[in-house]
Amino acid sequence: xxxxxxxxxxxxxxxxxxxxxxxxxxxxxxxxxxxxxxxxxxxxxxxxxxxxxxxxxxxxxxxxxxxxxxxxxxxxxxxxxxxxxxxxxxxxxxxxxxxxxxxxxxxxxxxxxxxxxxxxxxxxxxxxxxxxxxxxxxxxxxxxxxxxxxxxxxxxxxxxxxxxxxxxxxxxxxxxxxxxxxxxxxxxxxxxxxxxxxxxxxxxxxxxxxxxxxxxxxxxxxxxxxxxxxxxxxxxxxxxxxxxxxxxxxxxxxxxxxxxxxxxxxxxxxxxxxxxxxxxxxxxxxxxxxxxxxxxxxxxxxxxxxxxxxxxxxxxxxxxxxxxxxxxxxxxxxxxxxxxxxxxxxxxxxxxxxxxxxxxxxxxxxxxxxxxxxxxxxxxxxxxxxxxxxxxxxxxxxxxxxxxxxxxxxxxxxxxxxxxxxxxxxxxxxxxxxxxxxxxxxxxxxxxxxxxxxxxxxxxxxxxxxxxxxxxxxxxxxxxxxxxxxxxxxxxxxxxxxxxxxxxxxxxxxxxxxxxxxxxxxxxxxxxxxxxxxxxxxxxxxxxxxxxxxxxxxxxxxxxxxxxxxxxxxx
Amino acid sequence: xxxxxxxxxxxxxxxxxxxxxxxxxxxxxxxxxxxxxxxxxxxxxxxxxxxxxxxxxxxxxxxxxxxxxxxxxxxxxxxxxxxxxxxxxxxxxxxxxxxxxxxxxxxxxxxxxxxxxxxxxxxxxxxxxxxxxxxxxxxxxxxxxxxxxxxxxxxxxxxxxxxxxxxxxxxxxxxxxxxxxxxxxxxxxxxxxxxxxxxxxx
Numbered sequence: 001x002x003x004x005x006x007x008x009x010x011x012x013x014x015x016x017x018x019x020x021x022x023x024x025x026x027x028x029x030x031x032x033x034x035x036x037x038x039x040x041x042x043x044x045x046x047x048x049x050x051x052x053x054x055x056x057x058x059x060x061x062x063x064x065x066x067x068x069x070x071x072x073x074x075x076x077x078x079x080x081x082x083x084x085x086x087x088x089x090x091x092x093x094x095x096x097x098x099x100x101x102x103x104x105x106x107x108x109x110x111x112x113x114x115x116x117x118x119x120x121x122x123x124x125x126x127x128x129x130x131x132x133x134x135x136x137x138x139x140x141x142x143x144x145x146x147x148x149x150x151x152x153x154x155x156x157x158x159x160x161x162x163x164x165x166x167x168x169x170x171x172x173x174x175x176x177x178x179x180x181x182x183x184x185x186x187x188x189x190x191x192x193x194x195x196x197x198x199x200x201x202x203x204x205x206x207x208x209x210x211x212x213x214x215x216x217x218x219x220x221x222x223x224x225x226x227x228x229x230x231x232x233x234x235x236x237x238x239x240x241x242x243x244x245x246x247x248x249x250x251x252x253x254x255x256x257x258x259x260x261x262x263x264x265x266x267x268x269x270x271x272x273x274x275x276x277x278x279x280x281x282x283x284x285x286x287x288x289x290x291x292x293x294x295x296x297x298x299x300x301x302x303x304x305x306x307x308x309x310x311x312x313x314x315x316x317x318x319x320x321x322x323x324x325x326x327x328x329x330x331x332x333x334x335x336x337x338x339x340x341x342x343x344x345x346x347x348x349x350x351x352x353x354x355x356x357x358x359x360x361x362x363x364x365x366x367x368x369x370x371x372x373x374x375x376x377x378x379x380x381x382x383x384x385x386x387x388x389x390x391x392x393x394x395x396x397x398x399x400x401x402x403x404x405x406x407x408x409x410x411x412x413x414x415x416x417x418x419x420x421x422x423x424x425x426x427x428x429x430x431x432x433x434x435x436x437x438x439x440x441x442x443x444x445x446x447x448x449x450x451x452x453x454x455x456x457x458x459x460x461x462x463x464x465x466x467x468x469x470x471x472x473x474x475x476x477x478x479x480x481x482x483x484x485x486x487x488x489x490x491x492x493x494x495x496x497x498x499x500x501x502x503x504x505x506x507x508x509x510x511x512x513x514x515x516x517x518x519x520x521x522x523x524x525x526x527x528x529x530x531x532x533x534x535x536x537x538x539x540x541x542x543x544x545x546x547x548x549x550x551x552x553x554x555x556x557x558x559x560x561x562x563x564x565x566x567x568x569x570x571x
Numbered sequence: 572x573x574x575x576x577x578x579x580x581x582x583x584x585x586x587x588x589x590x591x592x593x594x595x596x597x598x599x600x601x602x603x604x605x606x607x608x609x610x611x612x613x614x615x616x617x618x619x620x621x622x623x624x625x626x627x628x629x630x631x632x633x634x635x636x637x638x639x640x641x642x643x644x645x646x647x648x649x650x651x652x653x654x655x656x657x658x659x660x661x662x663x664x665x666x667x668x669x670x671x672x673x674x675x676x677x678x679x680x681x682x683x684x685x686x687x688x689x690x691x692x693x694x695x696x697x698x699x700x701x702x703x704x705x706x707x708x709x710x711x712x713x714x715x716x717x718x719x720x721x722x723x724x725x726x727x728x729x730x731x732x733x734x735x736x737x738x739x740x741x742x743x744x745x746x747x748x749x750x751x752x753x754x755x756x757x758x759x760x761x762x763x764x765x766x767x768x769x770x771x772x773x
Contacts, residue, residue, distance in 0.1 A: 114597045114601060115597070115598075115601060182605070182608055185604075185608070186601045186604050186605045186608070187601070189601075189604050190597050190600050190601040190604060193600065194593075194596065194597050194600055195597070220604065220607065220608040220611075221608070221611055222611075223608070224608055224609065224610075224611035224612040224614075224615065225611055225612075225614075225615040227612055227615075228611075228612045228613075228615030228616055228619070229615065231612075231712075231716075232619070232708075232712065235701075235708070235712070239701060239702065240702050241701060241702055241707075241708040241712075242702070242704060242705055242708055243619070243705065243708055243709075243712075248704070249627065249630075249704055249705055250705065251622070251623065251626070254619055254622055254623075258615055258619075261615075
């Protein structure tokens, strides 16, 4: 019987997808494999991280002297706008989506995401966003100069008179990035709710999956509000409506509400997956179960809820009524509770453990210590009297860079190192990794610590020149900024050379306990020949109980401790 | 591991195995998640409308005192009843009665088209435009954004109508039709809120 099938060719487990090359070329195809898409996300966004970092080093070069001498003031405005926008929309969001893409299906024992094609479409929007962002350097008038928050009335001015200006390109880029994020969020939430492997109940789901779920739920409820605000902003610029234009009766404060209703929770979209990675990495390298796993998992969802109720703390100085300030001061401080639960759990996890100071562990510990510091200055800023005093100063810049670089970027590095053997089958070079950690940690402290005293002394942010009394702290911060730029070099060298010729280390070099370590490295197509049947909770270090009740990949002989009963004295 | 645990896991495994192959179920879940997220855009516009209306007592453009409610009410009734019509169409498809499905789907499309036409007539007769103050901006933003959704719904229904002529199209379920119908109900619910805010609350 001749049977002409309109279906796609059958996927054979263990073989590459039909039509997809099985070498580096597959990363340049429209692949629907979540592992290929994950690496596509990570590498693309790292490229933009380098661009954003270059912009920041030009800014630090400008600020090394008190006068505006290196770049023009308008160029400086464009630099900080594009630095912020690229770092958030092109690096932090996509790289975490990439790590989630790679890890979530493996950790929940699924063969792929729920909607593989949608996943690929979401990824391929990211380069488009990047091109739009960078193209704004070429249009007359240069890029947007209104900061990554794009507050009206600054953002609705159009000095060049062109319809195609930097601000419009910026809004288009953010809109496309938003569509990509919403599609990704629908995909993640559906995958986590419906694709968990048999036996994986909610409280057997790894903490990283919980945190990704929390983060993606925030995208779903928050991002549309920003989209609504951005549509109105775009209409104000292009058509000339009066939503946010005060001279036409509009209300620019309303835009700030729309913007921060999403953009404050967006911080948690970025930090939650990093929290999840800390929760995964610490037990492996301390050989102990995650302390208070259930509470840590649930606190991710608590953060999701509370983070939707705190946005006005960005607007304490925006003519906000007193009752609203007090209310949002209290809710903002409430976020410290779930965050504190997590930090307590991590400290208790490594307490008395057999700690191995590998590169991912160092980055995780460094990230947690930085997060602790950033959290404490966060409490300062949540308090209305202090916030009004340091509003728009470098104290705020120092605080959020400690969150974004000190905790989030360090956490991303920790995750990349930790799962590098899983993604490539090879081990990175430990010496280069430790050098990278030392440079990053010192660079973070040297760059962002001096911003706190400068801010307390009253140095305003978003300025190209400043008073001589701030020079000392700025020179320090600039030197630190160049050190951070330098710190990426050992990382790039390490990643490239160990991917090509690193030592092959088998499927579970960390002797870790988790579904993602039950498949080969790099995982085969569709991850598992037979879906794993989970019979116990995660992080079973020293508990002598198997994780799965079957053999998901019968072809693989080298099975780690996770499958069979473990020797507790070894672990 | 005790025996009961093994058995209960076996049962769970069977259930989950079933779910894994339930791609249409995944799509439906994902689509509902998407619609919930989409509704937040409308929610933000509604919030904007309420804030503008309550903080600007005289926010109508000069010469405008309010909106005519009679024709929009007819429009509303047509759109809301079309939700029931598409439900009937879905029931016909459920019973594998294709022609009943097509006729009622066409009726839904006609009602949606009537709504859009009525909207266009109303827009052309209004004395104010998009740029006329906050009220003009909000009015055209809300009705226009909603109208785009109605148009999308009609296009989806056209697609579903065309697909119904492919033989064997419904052998593996009809998620597309379910999604189109869900989307149509969503558009209706949004309109009811919108009508209440703009026309009833004057």
